Amino acid sequence: MNAATLKFALRNLRQGLAGFKIFLACIALGVTAIVGVDSLARALTDGLAAQGRTLLGADLVISRMHRPAEPHELALIQSKGRITEIISLRGMARAHQKAALVDLKIVDQSYPLLDAPVFDPALPLQKIMEEKDGVYGVAADAALFARLGAKVGDQIALGDTVVELRATLVNEPDRIGAGVTLGPRVIMNRAAFEKTGLLKPESLIRYAYRLLLDDPRDENLGAIDEALNSTLTAAGFELRGRGNVSPQLTRNIERFSQYLGLIGLTALIIGGLGVANAVMAYLDRRRKTMAIFKAIGASGSHVFQIAFIEVMMLAGLGTIIGLLLGASLPYLVAGLASGILPFPIAPHLYPDRLLLGALYGLLTSASFALPILGRAHDLPVAILFRDDSSQEQSKVRRRYVAMTILVSLALFALILFVARERQITLFVMIGISLAFLLLRGVGILIMKWARSVPHPQRTEWRLALGNIYRPGSITPALTLALGLGVTLLVAISATQNNLVQLVSSGLPTKAPSFFFVDIPARDLAAFDQFMKVKQPEARVSHVAMLRGRITEVKSMRAETVVAEDNARWVLDGDRGITFSTTVPEGSRVVEGTWWPADYSGPPLVSLEADIAKGLGLSLGDMIKVNVLGRTIEAKITNLRRVDWQSLGINFVLVFSPNTFKGAPVSYLATLTNENGVQSAASETQLLVDAAEAFPAISAIRVREALETVREMIDQLALAIRGVAGITILASILVLAGAVGASQRRRIRDAVILKTLGATKARLLSAFLAEFAIISLAASFFGLISGLLAAWALVAFTFKTAFTWPLGDPLITTIMAVFVAISLGLIGTWRVLEEKPARHLRAS
Structure with missing residues (x-):
């Protein structure tokens, strides 16, 4: 150049x-x-x-499950700046013959260290929580008022006590830092909490100490984080700084x-x-x-x-x-x-x-x-x-x-x-390349078919077929653009349909109706008897549960392990763990062997197979888990494949039964109605009865949890469809460009045909037939390939059975054909308006 x-x-x-x-x-x-x-x-x-x-809500949060900080640990944290202690756990709120799972947040006099929550009415937090006539006050999310049919000033039962709803929680600046919650937030003080009777050794309680540094510079935060990490991690604490507010949320966004x-x-x-x-x-x-x-x-x-x-x-x-x-x-x-x-x-x-x-x-x-x-x-x-x-x-x-x-x-x-994620990206790029090649082949087949069919008697059809296979035809471009666009939309629609069905009608017929959490060991027999009376035909399953955090993987600190995205979450914080003499229901051993029922040797652990692969673990490797302040080193003796879709009780980590002998445990239970799904009214009544009989036990209604998941899937699908709409717009532009690229030839042909006596109606019929044939063939290919892409995604990524939906994909395909034909005709309208005389004079 x-x-x-x-x-x-x-x-x-x-x-x-x-x-x-x-x-x-x-x-x-x-x-x-x-x-x-x-x-x-x-x-x-x-x-x-x-x-x-x-x-x-701070520069650094130091937290631990089950146990508060010891005096010397608390003194160490306090030496670094101002602190506030926050206790969080689940509970059941009851009022007006209704019950609801809530997320309790117990705060002290120092809370908040930074921005204060916003309440309606706008009262100071300590004023809301103070005791009046022997009753403490709380603030709660608006969702709790709706679920209980309550209003400000009403009293609700929490555990063994009664509290007054004195304000609606409008805005909680530090909510994201507290992690995912399963129910509406309720904020109360320590004095009210101690009256609830929920403070028990086996309760799943998290103690968090928020630290606000006197010198908030990044280098000072890093030094203090490192100093506290070296001392407190071994005691079961988890540290999280302001630069890592929500690791899981950050990864999900990325x-x-x-x-x-x-x-x-x-x-x-x-x-x-x-x-x-x-x-x-x-x-x-x-x-x-x-x-x-x-x-x-x-x-x-x-x-x-x-x-x-x-x-x-x-x-x-x-x-x-x-x-x-x-x-x-x-x-x-x-x-x-x-x-x-x-x-x-x-x-x-x-x-x-x-x-x-x-x-x-x-x-x-x-x-x-x-x-x-x-x-x-x-x-x-x-x-x-x-x-x-x-x-x-x-x-x-x-x-x-x-x-x-x-x-x-x-x-x-x-x-x-x-x-x-290079593997997924590689698959997508290979898929796009294959789709290009296949659609190119479809375009060639359409052109060969149009050339080989016997010439029809109607002139319009002969013109349409000729336009399809002639040199410079729009067939290849229209087939590629429309085929890829329909493939993408059908794949999104079919995948969404399957995921929604997975969390609703696609679940097992005998999926649990409830999960009951934090059942004290001393109440387990009474709980079973209660359910036999209330639900004689239901099946109750329960398993012991503790909370523990993986601290080392093959002698490497957990935070330094490079894990695949599907397994990284296991290392982020505390996980539910259990122990068992037999293989848990809903699991099967795929590698290694299960320990004997009377095993009494060093700790052994069974790991979910996909998680083990994501962490780079295999049989014989060692991991360390901190449970109740005690670090346990266990050897991986087998790997399991878990059927998570059964919604039964299962865990990523299952230890040999002697590992936690004598430890204070709580139980997790499921209630499954053997006669099918209960009515919403009967479920609500059981929820109320159980909350009154066992105030310390939290219940999670599966129906509500699945509805939340379904709404989330719909919201994600809406975002994906929004971006996919850009792809469809690109396909429309390609169609317009293809018609524009062939404009000169179409005008020349139209001039010749009009000179020979062709009318606008006959030319329009020819163009209509041309666009209809190409659009139908390309859209049909897009329908099939989109369904196959959705099947591959559901079957191999989500690892669940695929249902072949036809309603939405067919509607998508029909609309694509209609849009392609309409735009094609609009693009060729100028050809129909051309006057032969002007072009003949120019020639």
Whole structure:
């Protein structure tokens, strides 16, 4: 390339963007999706980090299950700054013949260290919690008022005592830092809590000590964190700093953003088809100008370079538009979602995300433009003397094929290099590549079929079939764009349908109706007898449970272990653990052997197989778990496969029965109605009766938990469909571009046919038949491939049986056909309006 080449390219661009609007839109749309999703994810995680102190309610939180800090441990923590103690556990609130699971938060006089919660009425927290006429006050989430049918001023039962609802909890700044809750929040003081009778050695209680440093600088926080870690971790404490408010939430944001980013990348790749169509139309418009260049001595390489520079400059413009729109998305969401999200968004410009988006846009443009621009090299000068389209049949030289392959490989390598989950990304890219090849094959089959069928008598059908297989047909582009778009939408719809069914009707017929938590050992027999009286036909299963935290994996500290995403959560904090003489129901040993019922040797542990793989563990490896302040080293003696869908009681970690001999344990129980699902009214009554008879036992209604999960699936699906909508818009642009690229040929044919007596109605019928045949074939392929993609995702990722839904996918397919036909006809309307006389005079 030289200065003259660049000069010619710039001069050509002065003619404007005619014919390149769809080109720009396709690139801008894909880049917007990728940069927007990435930037929004970064803004969310940055918001967590920037407001970590507020969201955590401190600079550092030191917490432990079951046991409060010993005096010397408390003195050590207090020596580093101001502290407040927070106790949290589950309980059952009762009022008006109703009961509800609640999350109790017990605070002291020092709470809060930072931003105070907001209440309605706006009273000071200590005023709300004070004792009046022998009754303490509490503040609760609005959800609790709704579930119990209560109002401010009503009294509710908690454990063995009664408290007064004195305020609604409107905003709790430090809620995210406290972790996931299963019920509405109730805030009370220590004096009220001690009257509930819920403070027992076996209760699942977490003691958290929030530390606010006198010197909050990062380097000081790091030094104190390290000093306390070395002393307190061995005693069973877990430390979490303000920079790591919610590890699981951060990982979920990153993982979800990657999935959405892959959909955005799919939109960009589909948009590449629009690039190809626009470049084809560009060559069609500029072919005589290029022929003139060659006639006056320009080489084929020179002509190619001029065209390539023009196209890549326009690709750069489209990329810049996409970068601007994508970078603005976090600011837009921050403005619209202010006060809706439980944490602030911190939007910024992220140069690395912008650079990545620019590379995606330019590499995708080059990948799709090069093989078409390569035809300009051998464009014949003869087209100056006769009007034909023979250049479209010319073969592309090997050098341009090689350049296309190299650029495509560079794009593929870049996608894999920046991917967080390379295996999933690789599968997606292979899937897209296979879909491209298959849809290309479908397009070729459609063209061969149209060429081979007997010529129909009706002229309209002959014209339609001819348009399908003729050189320069829109069949390949329309098949690819529509097929990929329908595949994506059907896959999303079918996957959502299966996941919703999984948490509702797709569950086992005899799934538990309730989980009962924190059953004291001394009350277990009475609890069983109670259930026999209340639910004589129900089956009660229970198992001992403790809470423990994995501290070491194969002599490595848990926080230094590089685990796969599916297993990382096991190392994040305390986990439920148990012990058993036999293999738990719903599990099967897949590797190793179970210990004897009378085993009395060193501690052994059974691990769930997928978790073991994610942690890099195998038979014979050692792990350390801190339980009740005692560190236990156990040898992995077998691996289990767990059927989590049964909703039975099962644990990731199951120890040999002698491991926790003499330890204070509580029990977890399930209640399963052998005659099927109970009515909501009978479940509510049982909940109330159980809460009154056993105030210390918490009950979780499976029906409500599954409804919460279903709502979450619907919300996630809505977000995915939103991004997938960009892919559909890209498909629409590709369709418009394909019609535009064939516009000159269609006008020429229409002029000839009108001259021979064809009417608008007959031409419209021919176009309708053409678009209908291609759309039906491409959409049918998209329906089948989308269902197969959903099956693979559900069967191999979620590892559950797949139900073949037809309702939503069929509706999606029919709508796609209708939209494709409608847009095709709208795009060709100009052809029908052309007057033959003007073109005949020009010829």
